[in-house]
Amino acid sequence: MGKLYVIGIGPGSIENMTLRAKEAIEKSDIIVGYTKYVDLIKTLAKGKEIFSTGMKGEEERCKEALRLSKDNIVSIISTGDAGIYGMAGLILELKDGEDVEVIPGITASSAAASVLGAPIMHDNCNISLSDLMTPYELIKKRIEMAAEGDFVISLYNPKSKGRPHYLRESLETIKKYRAGNTPVAVVKHALRDGQDVKLFNLDSFDDSQVDMMCIVIIGNSQSYIKQGEFITPRGYKL
Amino acid sequence: MGKLYVIGIGPGSIENMTLRAKEAIEKSDIIVGYTKYVDLIKTLAKGKEIFSTGMKGEEERCKEALRLSKDNIVSIISTGDAGIYGMAGLILELKDGEDVEVIPGITASSAAASVLGAPIMHDNCNISLSDLMTPYELIKKRIEMAAEGDFVISLYNPKSKGRPHYLRESLETIKKYRAGNTPVAVVKHALRDGQDVKLFNLDSFDDSQVDMMCIVIIGNSQSYIKQGEFITPRGYKL
Known part of the structure; x- marks a missing residue:
């Protein structure tokens, strides 16, 4: 048996x-x-x-x-x-x-988050940008809903050669709902050999180094960077 | 040091x-x-x-x-x-x-999912129903956006004595977007002593046993129950 x-x-x-x-x-x-x-x-x-x-x-x-x-x-x-x-x-x-x-x-978003600080401390979504089994129209709708709902968003499979523009388009959608200084992080090989972290915001974002081995995390409207650490407050009055 | x-x-x-x-x-x-x-x-x-x-x-x-x-x-x-x-x-x-x-x-939604089968195999949200630090209006908006975006939804802190009706109201909102036979699971003490699992659908849902020690997972439009296991297909053509 x-x-x-x-x-x-x-x-x-x-x-x-x-x-x-x-x-x-x-x-x-x-x-x-x-x-x-x-x-x-x-x-x-x-x-x-x-x-x-x-x-x-x-x-x-x-x-x-x-x-x-x-x-x-x-x-x-x-x-x-x-x-x-x-x-x-x-x-x-x-x-x-x-x-x-x-x-x-x-999961990859938890691993990436631990390396960044505490970006996904509040309500959050995981969305895969792979269109191998999901129509791009549905992916776009989910990005729009997640952006409008002010969720912290973790993007899995953010970029591949067959769909190089999905990530840029997703961030353009999110920018309709969030300030240009909203933190955006790219973590490659989180917690394994070759780990690499890049911090941007929605205005400065550069997708040239992003590939399938990366997770991209976009903060909510309350997220900020403090001394290199990406923090989304839970809401404690300090 | x-x-x-x-x-x-x-x-x-x-x-x-x-x-x-x-x-x-x-x-x-x-x-x-x-x-x-x-x-x-x-x-x-x-x-x-x-x-x-x-x-x-x-x-x-x-x-x-x-x-x-x-x-x-x-x-x-x-x-x-x-x-x-x-x-x-x-x-x-x-x-x-x-x-x-x-x-x-x-995280609790991963633990609960492993006990249920594979309910969060696709794009998904974690939402806390606790209003201690988040206004209920924002929580309601997130439920609405997650429902409209057809995300699998995991609810943390689903019910407490001070807000017994939030969970019912959340499921009512989700029902505007999803069929009555959409699977809903309640997992208490996932992967620890006293673990308890209850399977419902949106129509049959009963919140009487739910408390702060539970996670509630609501499937997306493709989710189904197969021999007691809660599955959300990733999209493979089988």
């Missing part, structure tokens, strides 16, 4: 993984994941059978993980939280009687 | 804490936190000096943590993620030269 753990490994460094995720990987016979993500946990995966595929191989990986889990202890890994733009949904959509357990991890 | 760790301990069980959070607590001389939360990590805090205060003592705790951190290694703890409705913001607002490091944790 096998088992499938659907694991969010967090930002990618072992120390920012939960004890539960680490233990599940350690007791697994087989690790399934996107090649680059399996690489992030290679010290834990050492000696185990690995089934990895490239980008866009999600469905193949999930089907193989479910198949293997009938007779083996299997971990399928996502970076961040498996339950936020990760593999948990596809696994449960495809599941047919297998024993599946979802193990949450630190 | 001291140091202050601002730690998100996650849902409250040690196994769902990150290794980094656990290690920071272990190497601290003093633990600061809300009494009930310090209790959740008492095995780690054993033998250490504790400074704990009741609910609403946040500012006092933060000032004391900063003061103590000048000469000691101190951890101030929040449940969930310190950076989402936790202590990171207040600490950084009050900080004046102290050495502060924010350590992220699994």
Whole structure:
């Protein structure tokens, strides 16, 4: 009798993984994941059978993980939280009687926020700018609603070669509702090797360094920068 | 020379804490936190000096943590993620030269989602219904915008004695935009002792068991229940 753990490994460094995720990987016979993500946990995966595929191989990986889990202890890994733009949904959509357990991890916006200070202390949205499975019209509507509702906004998959202008257009929309000095941060490789942080505001924003490995966080109307730290107050009267 | 760790301990069980959070607590001389939360990590805090205060003592705790951190290694703890409705913001607002490091944790909506299946697989919002520091008019506007934008919505602090009707009113607003069979879940004490899960839809929702220890998750227009699991598809064509 096998088992499938659907694991969010967090930002990618072992120390920012939960004890539960680490233990599940350690007791697994087989690790399934996107090649680059399996690489992030290679010290834990050492000696185990690995089934990895490239980008866009999600469905193949999930089907193989479910198949293997009938007779083996299997971990399928996502970076961040498996339950936020990760593999948990596809696994449960495809599941047919297998024993599946979802193990949450630190999602990318939380990881990026911790590096910046405290930008998402209040009501907030996560929006992916990827249009592979979501029409751009719906993405634009969500940006508009999030901007009008004064949410702190974290953008996942902010820019790719096929849609270089979505990020700029999103910030133009947000600027209709927020002041030009509203903080905007770009965090690349948060809490893993190669971490890089850039602070802007809506007026000064420059998207030239942004790619798919970045998270972009836009403050709400109360957010500010204090000595290099991005803070959104919760509302305490100090 | 001291140091202050601002730690998100996650849902409250040690196994769902990150290794980094656990290690920071272990190497601290003093633990600061809300009494009930310090209790959740008492095995780690054993033998250490504790400074704990009741609910609403946040500012006092933060000032004391900063003061103590000048000469000691101190951890101030929040449940969930310190950076989402936790202590990171207040600490950084009050900080004046102290050495502060924010350590992220699994936020309550991620923990609740992992128990339910995969409800927040797509664009999503976290909204707190607490009006202690946010006017109800702004909360209502955010609910409206999140509903219109078809976000998966996670409600923090969904109900308290002082505002028993906010949750019902919020769901009424969401119902203007979504079908009556949209899944709604209530998770109490996610991933800790006493965990309890209730599944409803917008039509059948009953708020009588909801309190401040719960997270309420409302699906988007594509969400559904499959064999007791709450799934929001990411959009794969299966």
